[in-house]
Amino acid sequence: MENKSFLAKLVDNKKVVIGSMIFALIYALIYGIGLSYAVGGNPITHTISMIGRSTLPGRFPTLFVFFGIVTNLSLILNINYAYNRDGFINTKAGKAGNICAYIGALCLTICTLIPSIEFNEVVDVQTTFQVIGHWSGALLFGVFFAVSICIYLLLERKKYKYFLTTFIAFVTLLVGLVISIFFLPNNKNGLVEIVPICLAMLIMIFINTDVYPKVSTETKQDDN
Numbered sequence: 001m002e003n004k005s006f007l008a009k010l011v012d013n014k015k016v017v018i019g020s021m022i023f024a025l026i027y028a029l030i031y032g033i034g035l036s037y038a039v040g041g042n043p044i045t046h047t048i049s050m051i052g053r054s055t056l057p058g059r060f061p062t063l064f065v066f067f068g069i070v071t072n073l074s075l076i077l078n079i080n081y082a083y084n085r086d087g088f089i090n091t092k093a094g095k096a097g098n099i100c101a102y103i104g105a106l107c108l109t110i111c112t113l114i115p116s117i118e119f120n121e122v123v124d125v126q127t128t129f130q131v132i133g134h135w136s137g138a139l140l141f142g143v144f145f146a147v148s149i150c151i152y153l154l155l156e157r158k159k160y161k162y163f164l165t166t167f168i169a170f171v172t173l174l175v176g177l178v179i180s181i182f183f184l185p186n187n188k189n190g191l192v193e194i195v196p197i198c199l200a201m202l203i204m205i206f207i208n209t210d211v212y213p214k215v216s217t218e219t220k221q222d223d224n
Contacts, residue, residue: 017081018208024074025201031067032194035060043190049116049138050190061115068112071197072105078204079148085208088156097151104144111137142196146174149200152207160212166203173199 010016036046039059052064079101083089089098114133122128153167177192184192206212 011077011080012084014081014208017077018205020070020074021078021201021205021208024070025198025205027067027070028194028198028201031060031063032190032197035063036190043194045190047188047190048193049111049134050188052112053116055115055117065112068108072108074201075145075204076101076105078208079145079152082152082204082207086156086159088152091155093151093155097148100144100148100151104141104148107137107144108141109137110134111141138193145200146170146196149203153203159215161215162212166206166212170199170203 031051032048033043035051036043039046039051041050048064048067051059052061052067053059054061054064080089080098083094083098088094111134114130114137116134117127117131119131122131150167150171153163153170157163157167174196177196181189181192
Protein backbone atom coordinates (compact mmCIF):
# COMPACT_ATOMS: atom_id res chain seq x y z
CA MET A 1 0.00 0.00 0.00
CA GLU A 2 1.34 3.41 -0.98
CA ASN A 3 2.07 5.67 1.98
CA LYS A 4 0.96 9.16 1.06
CA SER A 5 2.17 12.25 2.84
CA PHE A 6 -0.25 14.38 4.85
CA LEU A 7 -0.23 17.01 2.09
CA ALA A 8 -0.98 14.40 -0.59
CA LYS A 9 -3.87 13.05 1.47
CA LEU A 10 -5.16 16.60 1.94
CA VAL A 11 -5.08 17.28 -1.81
CA ASP A 12 -6.91 14.00 -2.48
CA ASN A 13 -9.55 14.66 0.17
CA LYS A 14 -12.78 15.42 -1.67
CA LYS A 15 -14.31 17.33 1.22
CA VAL A 16 -11.23 19.54 1.57
CA VAL A 17 -11.05 20.20 -2.17
CA ILE A 18 -14.72 21.09 -2.57
CA GLY A 19 -14.77 22.96 0.75
CA SER A 20 -11.92 25.18 -0.44
CA MET A 21 -13.88 26.09 -3.56
CA ILE A 22 -17.08 26.84 -1.67
CA PHE A 23 -15.10 29.11 0.66
CA ALA A 24 -13.41 30.80 -2.32
CA LEU A 25 -16.77 31.34 -4.03
CA ILE A 26 -18.31 32.92 -0.92
CA TYR A 27 -15.22 35.08 -0.40
CA ALA A 28 -15.24 36.20 -4.05
CA LEU A 29 -18.89 37.28 -3.75
CA ILE A 30 -18.26 39.14 -0.50
CA TYR A 31 -15.11 40.79 -1.84
CA GLY A 32 -16.28 41.56 -5.39
CA ILE A 33 -19.81 42.64 -4.50
CA GLY A 34 -19.98 43.47 -0.80
CA LEU A 35 -16.77 45.49 -0.61
CA SER A 36 -17.63 47.42 -3.77
CA TYR A 37 -20.33 49.16 -1.72
CA ALA A 38 -17.89 49.62 1.17
CA VAL A 39 -15.66 51.78 -1.05
CA GLY A 40 -18.57 53.93 -2.16
CA GLY A 41 -19.46 52.22 -5.42
CA ASN A 42 -21.15 49.07 -6.64
CA PRO A 43 -20.16 45.86 -8.50
CA ILE A 44 -20.46 47.67 -11.84
CA THR A 45 -18.41 50.76 -11.07
CA HIS A 46 -15.62 49.06 -9.10
CA THR A 47 -13.54 46.20 -10.40
CA ILE A 48 -11.77 43.68 -8.19
CA SER A 49 -8.50 45.56 -8.61
CA MET A 50 -10.06 48.92 -7.80
CA ILE A 51 -11.46 47.58 -4.52
CA GLY A 52 -7.99 46.41 -3.52
CA ARG A 53 -6.01 49.36 -4.83
CA SER A 54 -3.20 50.00 -2.35
CA THR A 55 -2.44 53.56 -3.48
CA LEU A 56 -5.83 54.92 -2.40
CA PRO A 57 -7.04 55.30 1.20
CA GLY A 58 -10.08 53.31 2.26
CA ARG A 59 -9.36 50.38 -0.07
CA PHE A 60 -8.53 46.77 0.80
CA PRO A 61 -5.12 45.75 -0.61
CA THR A 62 -4.55 42.97 1.96
CA LEU A 63 -7.95 41.43 1.23
CA PHE A 64 -7.13 41.67 -2.50
CA VAL A 65 -3.96 39.63 -2.00
CA PHE A 66 -5.93 37.14 0.09
CA PHE A 67 -8.47 36.93 -2.76
CA GLY A 68 -5.62 35.93 -5.07
CA ILE A 69 -4.33 33.29 -2.65
CA VAL A 70 -7.75 31.74 -1.99
CA THR A 71 -8.75 31.77 -5.67
CA ASN A 72 -5.46 30.22 -6.79
CA LEU A 73 -5.47 27.47 -4.19
CA SER A 74 -9.11 26.50 -4.72
CA LEU A 75 -8.86 26.41 -8.51
CA ILE A 76 -5.58 24.49 -8.50
CA LEU A 77 -6.91 21.96 -5.98
CA ASN A 78 -10.19 21.42 -7.82
CA ILE A 79 -8.71 21.26 -11.32
CA ASN A 80 -6.04 18.84 -10.09
CA TYR A 81 -8.69 16.70 -8.38
CA ALA A 82 -10.89 16.58 -11.49
CA TYR A 83 -7.94 15.84 -13.79
CA ASN A 84 -6.76 12.96 -11.58
CA ARG A 85 -10.03 11.20 -10.83
CA ASP A 86 -10.32 9.53 -14.25
CA GLY A 87 -6.67 9.62 -15.22
CA PHE A 88 -7.12 12.62 -17.53
CA ILE A 89 -3.94 14.07 -16.08
CA ASN A 90 -1.95 11.31 -17.81
CA THR A 91 -3.00 12.40 -21.30
CA LYS A 92 -1.13 15.04 -23.31
CA ALA A 93 -4.14 17.35 -23.15
CA GLY A 94 -4.41 16.75 -19.41
CA LYS A 95 -0.79 17.66 -18.84
CA ALA A 96 -1.17 20.79 -20.98
CA GLY A 97 -4.35 21.81 -19.15
CA ASN A 98 -2.69 21.27 -15.78
CA ILE A 99 0.23 23.47 -16.83
CA CYS A 100 -2.25 26.15 -17.92
CA ALA A 101 -3.79 26.10 -14.44
CA TYR A 102 -0.42 26.75 -12.80
CA ILE A 103 0.37 29.52 -15.29
CA GLY A 104 -3.02 31.05 -14.46
CA ALA A 105 -2.13 30.95 -10.77
CA LEU A 106 1.19 32.66 -11.48
CA CYS A 107 -0.57 35.38 -13.48
CA LEU A 108 -3.10 36.09 -10.71
CA THR A 109 -0.24 36.25 -8.21
CA ILE A 110 1.48 38.86 -10.38
CA CYS A 111 -1.78 40.79 -10.70
CA THR A 112 -2.35 40.93 -6.94
CA LEU A 113 1.23 41.83 -6.08
CA ILE A 114 1.53 44.68 -8.59
CA PRO A 115 -0.71 47.60 -7.50
CA SER A 116 -3.51 48.64 -9.83
CA ILE A 117 -3.08 51.90 -11.70
CA GLU A 118 -5.25 53.92 -14.07
CA PHE A 119 -4.05 54.41 -17.62
CA ASN A 120 -4.11 58.19 -17.28
CA GLU A 121 -1.62 57.89 -14.40
CA VAL A 122 1.08 56.39 -16.60
CA VAL A 123 3.79 59.05 -16.59
CA ASP A 124 7.12 57.23 -16.75
CA VAL A 125 8.80 53.89 -17.38
CA GLN A 126 7.99 52.56 -13.92
CA THR A 127 4.27 53.29 -14.14
CA THR A 128 4.24 51.94 -17.71
CA PHE A 129 5.57 48.57 -16.57
CA GLN A 130 3.24 48.71 -13.57
CA VAL A 131 0.11 48.99 -15.68
CA ILE A 132 1.39 46.39 -18.15
CA GLY A 133 2.24 43.93 -15.37
CA HIS A 134 -1.02 44.34 -13.49
CA TRP A 135 -3.37 44.16 -16.46
CA SER A 136 -1.43 41.41 -18.20
CA GLY A 137 -1.60 39.34 -15.04
CA ALA A 138 -5.35 39.93 -14.72
CA LEU A 139 -6.15 39.04 -18.33
CA LEU A 140 -3.85 36.03 -18.58
CA PHE A 141 -5.16 34.66 -15.28
CA GLY A 142 -8.62 34.45 -16.81
CA VAL A 143 -7.37 33.05 -20.11
CA PHE A 144 -5.23 30.23 -18.71
CA PHE A 145 -7.69 29.06 -16.06
CA ALA A 146 -10.52 29.17 -18.60
CA VAL A 147 -8.46 27.11 -21.05
CA SER A 148 -7.68 24.56 -18.33
CA ILE A 149 -11.37 24.12 -17.47
CA CYS A 150 -12.51 24.13 -21.10
CA ILE A 151 -9.98 21.47 -22.11
CA TYR A 152 -11.39 19.16 -19.45
CA LEU A 153 -15.02 19.82 -20.33
CA LEU A 154 -14.46 19.38 -24.06
CA LEU A 155 -12.25 16.31 -24.04
CA GLU A 156 -14.15 14.48 -21.29
CA ARG A 157 -17.57 15.23 -22.83
CA LYS A 158 -18.06 11.57 -23.85
CA LYS A 159 -17.67 10.41 -20.25
CA TYR A 160 -20.08 12.85 -18.59
CA LYS A 161 -23.48 14.14 -19.62
CA TYR A 162 -23.92 17.86 -20.17
CA PHE A 163 -20.17 18.56 -20.29
CA LEU A 164 -20.52 19.74 -23.89
CA THR A 165 -23.53 21.90 -23.02
CA THR A 166 -21.59 23.46 -20.14
CA PHE A 167 -18.57 24.00 -22.37
CA ILE A 168 -20.65 25.81 -25.02
CA ALA A 169 -22.46 27.93 -22.42
CA PHE A 170 -19.21 28.84 -20.64
CA VAL A 171 -17.37 29.79 -23.84
CA THR A 172 -20.37 31.75 -25.13
CA LEU A 173 -20.50 33.74 -21.90
CA LEU A 174 -16.77 34.45 -21.97
CA VAL A 175 -16.88 35.59 -25.60
CA GLY A 176 -19.90 37.77 -24.84
CA LEU A 177 -18.14 39.39 -21.89
CA VAL A 178 -15.00 40.04 -23.91
CA ILE A 179 -17.05 41.70 -26.67
CA SER A 180 -18.98 43.76 -24.12
CA ILE A 181 -15.73 45.21 -22.75
CA PHE A 182 -15.29 47.24 -25.94
CA PHE A 183 -18.61 48.99 -25.32
CA LEU A 184 -18.01 49.79 -21.64
CA PRO A 185 -16.89 53.19 -20.31
CA ASN A 186 -13.13 52.96 -19.76
CA ASN A 187 -13.41 49.26 -20.69
CA LYS A 188 -14.10 48.45 -17.01
CA ASN A 189 -16.94 46.75 -15.21
CA GLY A 190 -16.69 44.77 -11.98
CA LEU A 191 -19.36 42.29 -13.03
CA VAL A 192 -17.37 41.37 -16.14
CA GLU A 193 -14.66 40.15 -13.75
CA ILE A 194 -16.61 38.57 -10.92
CA VAL A 195 -19.26 36.74 -12.98
CA PRO A 196 -16.89 34.47 -14.98
CA ILE A 197 -14.75 33.79 -11.89
CA CYS A 198 -17.76 32.69 -9.84
CA LEU A 199 -19.13 30.69 -12.77
CA ALA A 200 -15.81 28.85 -13.15
CA MET A 201 -15.87 28.07 -9.44
CA LEU A 202 -19.45 26.76 -9.67
CA ILE A 203 -18.56 24.55 -12.63
CA MET A 204 -15.67 23.00 -10.70
CA ILE A 205 -17.91 22.44 -7.69
CA PHE A 206 -20.49 20.72 -9.91
CA ILE A 207 -17.79 18.57 -11.52
CA ASN A 208 -16.22 17.40 -8.28
CA THR A 209 -19.51 16.85 -6.46
CA ASP A 210 -20.59 14.53 -9.30
CA VAL A 211 -23.56 16.67 -10.33
CA TYR A 212 -22.80 15.64 -13.92
CA PRO A 213 -23.86 11.99 -14.36
CA LYS A 214 -21.54 9.61 -16.14
CA VAL A 215 -22.50 8.43 -19.60
CA SER A 216 -23.62 4.82 -19.37
CA THR A 217 -21.90 2.03 -21.30
CA GLU A 218 -25.08 1.41 -23.29
CA THR A 219 -25.22 5.04 -24.39
CA LYS A 220 -21.61 4.90 -25.57
CA GLN A 221 -22.31 1.76 -27.58
CA ASP A 222 -25.37 3.37 -29.15
CA ASP A 223 -23.28 6.40 -30.15
CA ASN A 224 -20.81 4.09 -31.86
